[in-house]
Amino acid sequence: MTGDDKKERSTPDRLADLFVEDILAASDSEILAEFAERHGDIAKNAADGRALFEKSLLAANKAKLHAAQAAVAAKRFAGNVTVFDIGEAREKLRRALAACPPEMKLTLAARKENELSDADVIGMLEDFEELGVLPPRDGK
Amino acid sequence: MEAAVAIRSRDEIADAICRLTDAQWARLRLVSRKYAWRNPFDADDLLQESFQRALAGSRQCPGDVDVVKFLCDAMKSISHVESEKPENRAKNLPLIGPGPKADGAIDLEDQNAVNVEKTLIGLEQNEEIRQAASALFPEDQEARDLIDAIAAGFEGEELRELTNLDEKTYASKRRLIRRTIDKHYPKGWKL
Numbered sequence: 117m118t119g120d121d122k123k124e125r126s127t128p129d130r131l132a133d134l135f136v137e138d139i140l141a142a143s144d145s146e147i148l149a150e151f152a153e154r155h156g157d158i159a160k161n162a163a164d165g166r167a168l169f170e171k172s173l174l175a176a177n178k179a180k181l182h183a184a185q186a187a188v189a190a191k192r193f194a195g196n197v198t199v200f201d202i203g204e205a206r207e208k209l210r211r212a213l214a215a216c217p218p219e220m221k222l223t224l225a226a227r228k229e230n231e232l233s234d235a236d237v238i239g240m241l242e243d244f245e246e247l248g249v250l251p252p253r254d255g256k
Numbered sequence: 257m258e259a260a261v262a263i264r265s266r267d268e269i270a271d272a273i274c275r276l277t278d279a280q281w282a283r284l285r286l287v288s289r290k291y292a293w294r295n296p297f298d299a300d301d302l303l304q305e306s307f308q309r310a311l312a313g314s315r316q317c318p319g320d321v322d323v324v325k326f327l328c329d330a331m332k333s334i335s336h337v338e339s340e341k342p343e344n345r346a347k348n349l350p351l352i353g354p355g356p357k358a359d360g361a362i363d364l365e366d367q368n369a370v371n372v373e374k375t376l377i378g379l380e381q382n383e384e385i386r387q388a389a390s391a392l393f394p395e396d397q398e399a400r401d402l403i404d405a406i407a408a409g410f411e412g413e414e415l416r417e418l419t420n421l422d423e424k425t426y427a428s429k430r431r432l433i434r435r436t437i438d439k440h441y442p443k444g445w446k447l
Contacts, residue, residue, distance in 0.1 A: 126385075127385045127386050127389075127407045129339070130406045130407070131389065131403075131437070132293060132335075134430055139286045141427060145279075148279050151285070168307070169273050171304070172311060175308065176266075176308060
């Protein structure tokens with residue numbers, strides 16, 4: 117404890133410290149006798165304490181599990197995220213559509229790149245990559 | 257150079273708590289009652305909070321420190337921080353909202369005035385508690401000296417030296433004071 121902490125502690129805090137010092141210094145038999153006399157069932161107290169700890173342990177384990185799940189999800193999300201320059205993506209799609217072999221059947225909408233939403237453009241590029249029309253991007 | 261003491265892992269702390277004896281649980285319960293005395297939460301909440309901090313790793317337990325002592329120190333720290341929170345102290349203050357100052361009232365915008373008021377009230381409460389504790393030992397000068405020394409901020413070995421008590425007498429006086437105050441104030445300081 118620092119000097120400042122010591123100065124700040126109030127009289128009831130200091131008395132509590134003295135009492136705790138005494139409780140920790142007492143022998144097991146003294147503590148058990150005192151507890152039984154003033155608060156009752158020793159075995160029940162221990163069982164209640166264990167139950168309280170189990171509750172804390174469960175809460176801590178859940179928190180740990182949630183943190184681990186969040187970390188996995190964040191990692192997965194980070195791994196899947198590709199930053200697109202939409203202008204470049206549209207240009208790439210236009211080139212791909214222009215070079216598209218005639219045997220590939222594309223809908224009319226797909227051939228009008230300027231009418232597609234950004235999400236459609238990206239989706240089509242991914243489809244082309246899967247079909248092998250376009251080479252996969254780095255990291256994919 | 258001293259060898260570094262290993263910190264107990266979360267699992268080691270959990271394992272040690274699972275293996276506590278009835279006497280250790282009794283000690284923990286008695287201590288949590290003491291540190292919950294002047295706080296808004298109860299002894300179980302305090303004990304549970306100490307478990308949670310130990311398991312979350314926000315308090316580290318060196319391998320050479322007894323787990324019961326470690327949990328008691330955690331409760332001491334939590335209790336101190338809680339009792340110092342403005343919402344737990346503010347109820348003692350005759351505060352008014354910001355605005356024109358009324359005679360004798362504290363302006364919330366004037367932080368220095370609030371701090372001075374808190375200090376004065378704190379000193380007043382400390383003195384009331386010292387007097388109340390001391391009054392329980394009208395025939396026991398050693399106990400009163402010990403209480404005065406505690407109120408003056410002395411602790412541990414300093415207390416024993418200051419009151420000229422040998423170890424055995426000091427321990428016995430300490431126990432007498434604890435049990436007497438426990439008996440007269442079983443629910444804490446309600447003066």
